[in-house]
Amino acid sequence: MIxxxxxxxxxxxxxxLHEVSLAGAEGGVTALVGASGSGKTTLLRCLNGLETFDAxxxxxxxxxxxxxPHVPATLERLRRDVGMVFQQFNLFPHLSVIDNVTLAPRxxxxxxxxxxxxxxxxxxxxxxLASFAAARPATLSGxxxxxxxxxxxxxxxxxxxxxxxxTSALDPTMxxxxxxxxxxxxxxxxxxxxxxxDHAFAKRAATWVVELAAGRVARQGPAAEILS
Amino acid sequence: MITTSPRPVAPWGVCAxxxxxxxxxxxxxxxxxxxxRGELVWAADQEGGGPHVFPASDDPTRLTGFEVEFAxxxxxxxxxxxxxxxxxxxxxxLLLGRSADCVINGIELTPERQRDYRCSRPYxxxxxxxxGRRAGPLDAFERLSGPGPHGPWKVGVLTGSAxxxxxxxxxxxxxxxxxxxxTLDSLEQVRTRVLDAAVMDDCIFTFYADxxxxxxTVGRPFAGGLYAVxxxxxxxxxxxxxDTAIGRLIADGRLKSLYDRWDLAGRQQxxxxxxxxxxxxxxxxxxxxxxRETLPLLVRSAGMTVLLSCISFPLAILLGLxxxxxxxxxxxILRPLxxxxxxxxxxxxxxxxxxxxxxxxxKVGLALPAVVAAVAGxxxxxxxxxxxxxxxxxxxxxxxxxxxALALGLTKWQxxxxxxxxxxxxxxxxxxxxxxxxxxxxxxxxxxxxxxxxTKRYSVLALSTGRIVELAVVTAxxxxxxxxxxxxxxxxxxxxxxxxxxx
Ligand SMILES: Nc1ncnc2c1ncn2[C@@H]1O[C@H](COP(=O)(O)OP(=O)(O)O)[C@@H](O)[C@H]1O
Ligand SMILES: [Mg+2]
Numbered sequence: 001m002i003x004x005x006x007x008x009x010x011x012x013x014x015x016x017l018h019e020v021s022l023a024g025a026e027g028g029v030t031a032l033v034g035a036s037g038s039g040k041t042t043l044l045r046c047l048n049g050l051e052t053f054d055a056x057x058x059x060x061x062x063x064x065x066x067x068x069p070h071v072p073a074t075l076e077r078l079r080r081d082v083g084m085v086f087q088q089f090n091l092f093p094h095l096s097v098i099d100n101v102t103l104a105p106r107x108x109x110x111x112x113x114x115x116x117x118x119x120x121x122x123x124x125x126x127x128x129l130a131s132f133a134a135a136r137p138a139t140l141s142g143x144x145x146x147x148x149x150x151x152x153x154x155x156x157x158x159x160x161x162x163x164x165x166x167t168s169a170l171d172p173t174m175x176x177x178x179x180x181x182x183x184x185x186x187x188x189x190x191x192x193x194x195x196x197x198d199h200a201f202a203k204r205a206a207t208w209v210v211e212l213a214a215g216r217v218a219r220q221g222p223a224a225e226i227l228s
Numbered sequence: 229m230i231t232t233s234p235r236p237v238a239p240w241g242v243c244a245x246x247x248x249x250x251x252x253x254x255x256x257x258x259x260x261x262x263x264x265r266g267e268l269v270w271a272a273d274q275e276g277g278g279p280h281v282f283p284a285s286d287d288p289t290r291l292t293g294f295e296v297e298f299a300x301x302x303x304x305x306x307x308x309x310x311x312x313x314x315x316x317x318x319x320x321x322l323l324l325g326r327s328a329d330c331v332i333n334g335i336e337l338t339p340e341r342q343r344d345y346r347c348s349r350p351y352x353x354x355x356x357x358x359x360g361r362r363a364g365p366l367d368a369f370e371r372l373s374g375p376g377p378h379g380p381w382k383v384g385v386l387t388g389s390a391x392x393x394x395x396x397x398x399x400x401x402x403x404x405x406x407x408x409x410x411t412l413d414s415l416e417q418v419r420t421r422v423l424d425a426a427v428m429d430d431c432i433f434t435f436y437a438d439x440x441x442x443x444x445t446v447g448r449p450f451a452g453g454l455y456a457v458x459x460x461x462x463x464x465x466x467x468x469x470x471d472t473a474i475g476r477l478i479a480d481g482r483l484k485s486l487y488d489r490w491d492l493a494g495r496q497q498x499x500x501x502x503x504x505x506x507x508x509x510x511x512x513x514x515x516x517x518x519x520r521e522t523l524p525l526l527v528r529s530a531g532m533t534v535l536l537s538c539i540s541f542p543l544a545i546l547l548g549l550x551x552x553x554x555x556x557x558x559x560x561i562l563r564p565l566x567x568x569x570x571x572x573x574x575x576x577x578x579x580x581x582x583x584x585x586x587x588x589x590x591k592v593g594l595a596l597p598a599v600v601a602a603v604a605g606x607x608x609x610x611x612x613x614x615x616x617x618x619x620x621x622x623x624x625x626x627x628x629x630x631x632x633a634l635a636l637g638l639t640k641w642q643x644x645x646x647x648x649x650x651x652x653x654x655x656x657x658x659x660x661x662x663x664x665x666x667x668x669x670x671x672x673x674x675x676x677x678x679x680x681x682x683t684k685r686y687s688v689l690a691l692s693t694g695r696i697v698e699l700a701v702v703t704a705x706x707x708x709x710x711x712x713x714x715x716x717x718x719x720x721x722x723x724x725x726x727x728x729x730x731x
Contacts, residue, residue: 050631072639079637090632094650103646104636156637 028207083153143174256325305473355449384414529685548614573612621652661718
């Protein structure tokens with residue numbers, strides 16, 4: 001499902017990623033760990049084409065990305081199959097919770113409004129927020145907003161989900177409600193890549209662990225080996 | 229009726245002016261004061277003013293014209309020198325008692341003027357002449373009684389002039405009268421076939437005839453009237469001295485030889501001037517009657533102001549938004565072109581843009597009706613300002629919003645349509661609303677291309693009734709009644725955005 005081979009990226013004179021390769025994450029949950037500034041976010045963003053890279057290549061959910069500028073049509077196809085959850089949620093403040101969730105199915109998949117609404121409500125139910133469908137994101141707590149963001153990404157039924165430190169912007173009392181949702185997804189067999197600093201969470205959820213250090217892969221292997 | 233009245237003065241400006249006049253004037257200069265000073269200050273408008281008052285062709289700093297010579301003769305009779313004071317034609321009477329002793333500028337003798345000022349005995353007789361294209365279908369004045377080739381005949385006149393009054397009062401003619409701010413504008417428009425004909429003082433056409441060789445007079449002059457020197461009501465001795473002086477100039481033939489030199493039918497003039505009868509003064513109306521009579525007209529013109537604003541502003545917003553999006557997200561080759569569009573429209577006056585659309589486009593075969601040209605000009609001009617506001621608004625939306633939309637599989641344009649633009653629109657709501665108020669007031673510039681909106685209507689009524697201050701107050705109230713709700717709306721938006729960002 002996800003394969004990266006010798007991917008390198010520089011920003012100016014700074015080598016952000018250096019010949020990063022990743023295999024063995026055929027499915028399951030890949031935990032991406034490493035010190036701050038080691039390149040985790042950049043690598044994750046390369047996976048859905050929000051960043052370009054200079055050398056190497058990658059394949060996600062059957063879509064191939066090459067170095068240099070990406071073709072918009074390729075990116076649009078890839079992104080239908082790859083969902084992303086941001087550190088800062090990035091919900092659309094001008095839309096209600098349900099409209100946040102249904103926007104992509106309606107505009108990208110051209111799903112009928114009524115059908116999109118049913119799908120959206122089911123997803124909100126799943127993250128425990130069905131009663132907030134009509135609310136504005138700003139009226140929700142951080143944990144609730146991040147769960148809406150997960151529902152929003154799931155609405156496209158992605159084959160791969162990318163999470164960038166999904167709980168690091170949250171009050172510690174709210175991390176559990178978000179992590180529970182992610183662990184549920186993992187149990188259902190959703191393929192995902194999660195950038196995290198949370199050792200306990202990684203141990204519970206991850207099947208494969210990749211550790212980055214200064215833009216290079218320091219270690220990678222089955223979670224049981226790496227995290228023991 | 230000669231000069232142009234280039235730009236309508238905002239009614240509040242007149243209001244403020246009236247206050248200053250009320251406070252500062254201790255009374256106009258009487259004859260003894262003029263003699264002590266050794267100068268008779270006469271007011272006129274030199275813009276487009278041939279053959280009355282205009283800059284000499286060999287030395288534009290020197291004024292010439294038959295009224296310049298007449299003023300000099302008049303001053304000499306009073307034993308003083310003549311000094312010229314420039315003013316805007318339809319505001320010249322306001323200068324009386326302030327910076328001028330009298331007005332000498334083709335002021336027609338009317339009952340209203342006789343009521344509000346002192347009018348001298350006439351010094352000139354004007355005749356109104358119909359003008360058309362040489363090869364055009366209009367070959368006799370009588371043709372105006374029936375329909376033209378495309379409905380009513382379109383006839384241009386100078387706004388506020390006797391020609392306008394006469395043509396608008398002729399209900400027996402099948403004509404649509406269009407008012408212009410500049411003397412020669414209507415001739416220009418006859419030439420470009422926007423108009424079928426123009427009506428003006430015959431001496432003006434005679435003076436400028438070489439410039440309009442493709443136009444011709446149609447029939448003989450069909451109406452006429454008399455010019456008088458205007459003085460303030462509170463200077464009876466000055467007025468009497470001027471009357472006496474004019475009488476002497478007529479009697480000893482100096483006025484006739486002046487007109488002969490200017491080729492103004494001197495003999496005929498003298499016959500008319502000698503026999504000129506008194507025109508009875510109109511009774512003065514109460515303010516209440518004045519308001520009651522003029523309010524329907526003012527309100528209807530306020531409707532035009534609203535119409536212009538409410539059609540052109542949404543167009544400006546749509547165009548501005550498109551330009552802003554194009555500059556930020558469009559194809560790179562398009563971006564410098566759009567930047568040029570914005571800079572040209574922001575860097576040139578709205579008035580000039582309106583002139584270009586209305587007067588120049590017909591020359592390349594695109595003659596727009598005045599209201600359409602006005603809407604187009606306002607929309608284009610404001611689209612440049614709105615696009616700058618939207619550009620700032622789009623940049624103010626956090627990048628994460630765009631990325632989140634892209635990550636969901638939306639295309640760049642879908643992300644703009646559903647995520648960026650809706651948020652930018654909310655961010656820029658206060659400045660956009662305040663621009664709407666600005667545009668609303670800028671509609672007054674459209675009078676330059678014959679559209680009669682509120683300010684123009686005020687101008688015309690103030691001129692014809694002489695009740696400058698009262699009408700300014702009424703007009704200002706109408707403007708406020710329209711812009712106040714807008715101001716409240718914009719403040720409400722601002723408060724809503726300050727308190728919390730989202731709904
Ligand atoms: N937008 C950016 N512009 C320039 N440098 C950046 C940018 N984003 C990240 N970096 C740099 O790239 C490196 C990797 O950053 P990042 O991928 O965010 O690391 P991590 O997510 O592991 O903390 C860091 O040195 C960081 O300073
Ligand atoms: Mg990071």
